[in-house]
Amino acid sequence: MTDLLEVRGVSKRFGGLLAVADVSFTLHEGEILGLIGPNGAGKTTLFNVVNGVYKSDGGTITFQGKDITGRSPDQVVHLGLARTHQIVRPLSGMTVIENVIVGACFGREYQSMREARATALEVLERVGLASRADTSARSLTLAAKKRLEVARALAARPKLLLLDEVLAGLNPTEIDLMITLVRSIRDSGISVFMIEHVMQAIMNLSDRIVVLNLGRKIAEAPPAEVVQNADVVEAYLGFPDIVDKLRGAQPQ
Amino acid sequence: MILRRPLLWAILLLAALFAWLPLRANNVALREDLILVAVAIILTSNLNLMIGYTGYVNFGHIVFYGLGGYVGLYLATVRGWHLVLAALVAGVAVSLLAFLFGIGILRLRGAYFALATIGVLVAVQAFVSNFEPWGRSTGMYVSFDAYAPLGGPRHALWTTYFLIITVMALSLILSLAIKSSKFGLGLFAIREDEDAAIVLGVNATVHKAIIYSVSAFLPAVAGALMFFKNGMIDPSIAFEYMLSLEGIVMLMLGGSGTVAGSALGAGLYERLRSYLLTSPRLSEFHLVIAGALLLLVMRLAPGGLIGWLYRLVPRSREVVE
């Protein structure tokens, strides 16, 4: 099993606050790696460092054997690493299909407009937005906007997809649909690194989970072990309902 | 396929009309009116590339026109180059300079960039006012024999007219071509959400620098042609801040982001301005009316006239680009 993404000793400081402190982990090709932790643990910050939105204050990030530390987000996409945002960022003035075409045009394959259009149609079909291709992105529901985020990222033909709380704000039906989508993405050969708070979902989806607390990694293991991990339970001790979910969410 | 787009034919038709109407009647007054409209269209459609397509407001757009005028006039008169060559070199020189300036100021976002463009205008004007080879604040004149290679002054006026019409058509066609290109898509993504665009793989810095530089080229060529035709240039007429502002009014009036809008807004406003400036009572209020017009457009119809058309007749969006 090859290592697709290797993060070694990464830190990120904002003024006096150390948001991410000396975090190291590995993501294997073909796996779904979950990222959990209480609020403020530094999960989105870590994502932002990996995909180049923030420059790390130390440490290295290696993707497919190449050092990508300090590269800008647009460079990182061209190498095959795409991401979605926690708070969706559709290109509002453009249509759904135009949004996805942007992803295809400027993604790993630098597709031409014509190729991009074909890719976009295919991807929209996959995420279930094909019927809304020509509607303006602004008019979509939240669930649809989240699927648009995923579609845009997929259109870039990534090897690794970073999903930031893609289930947040969705109702149970929508969550199920999204879970199915994430599984199918992995099955099609794209590795997934996902931040989630919906414990049930992430325990079921992930092959392994990385747990952050106050900027530090406190666990990196399959879900069954993470759930038993004393440090993890303690980190969530202020949130008894999550602890219950952790205890109750034994993976099937 | 660009040939299938109705607007391309509309542009060619417009250019043909502009060329034919004054020529047929040998009507010099009409030609002089139309050349001002053509210049307005050139400036507005290139400004549209920055404001409408990329979402970056350029308050100092006129600097390209004025600087092109200086370079072109200098090369054509002092150096004795042929007008067309001088104009093209002026275009290239000004776009290169724009690229260099752009790399610097395009790191600034939104409002800061807008303010910096005023600074560019002020800076260039200050520099030119102190630049000896270009006549400092007195500027330069074109002596009559400079028109000789073009067949004398009368002939030269017609030649420059047709050249300006060509530049006008090229400006509009360029806007159209960019709009449906991959590069243009990158610009629109930047306009919608620059940070999201970068995460999607758009190299915003390069895109912005290129479009800023491209938006300078044809206005600079037009400047070279116009100031040569007018026979003189000096820092105050070359870098009239007012013309920059009017460019913005024209674009917002017609419909920012659309090719037809830039032409429509330029044409309408230019007629309005000519009327105001020649009317004895209203000429003083030219600036007030321009400002009021801009405020009304921003408040009531931010998409301009073409935006309003799109709302009335949604199908028109495909044809009237």
Next chain:
Amino acid sequence: MSGILASMIDGVLIGSVYGLAAMGLSLIWGVMDVINLTHGSMIALGMFGMYLLFTAITGSSAYFLLIPVIAAGLVLGIIVYWLSVSWVIGRPILTSLLSTFAVNMMVIGIGTAIWSTSPYNVNFSLPGITVGAYTFTGNHIAAAVSAVVIALLLELFLYRTRAGKAIRAVSDNRDAAELMGISSTRVLMIAFAIGIALAASSGALVSTLFPFTILSGAGYQLKSFVVTVLAGLGKPFGALVAGVLLGLLEGAVSPFIAVSWIPLIEFGLFVLVLIVFPRGIFGRATA
């Protein structure tokens, strides 16, 4: 005392007026995230306001006339707010830039129609102070003192009055302020009006220093932008200090360089500061 030192001290005096002008811009920018492009024309109106009052009310000290100018500035600010700002809050930057810009054009247009572009003067002089071979113009000193007094009054207002605290609350976090019952619309309107009044008062002071035209505001607007980015947003007193620094710089440089180069240097400084210090020297994160 050397000539350069005298020039620098004079620069500090005039710089405090730049600072006053910039305070208006910075306040509005910091509180409601709007870049007020009417700033220059409001400064110009302040100049003419002082001129009109001064010629109408003979025998008065120009400095007392600051009070009606400030009052008029507040009223004007409310009008401009409703015309071009109230409906752009929260909208894209482009909208607020263009709407305030449109009002700027209208004001300059009306001003040009009334007063043309001829230079005007407020003929009021205070006796100067002579130190050695150099005399510091009384007007310059009085202008600096007035600027500092107004700045102190503003600080008092912002930190000691309910309205001022409301403004600071809205500036920090508008949603939280609303949850606490502060009417943000009214607060924004008041903050904007104060910003305009500050601009007008700086114009009024400038009118006592130099001849002016309706177009003179533009130069001070550029200086205000430079000062505001130097100081960072939302720190009015920082703007005063940065203004003084700018004046000092001008004073140090002007004996050597022709006046027409100064806007160029200011532009260069503006861009440089934005690229190197995006947060300004004193202030918080910019928009």
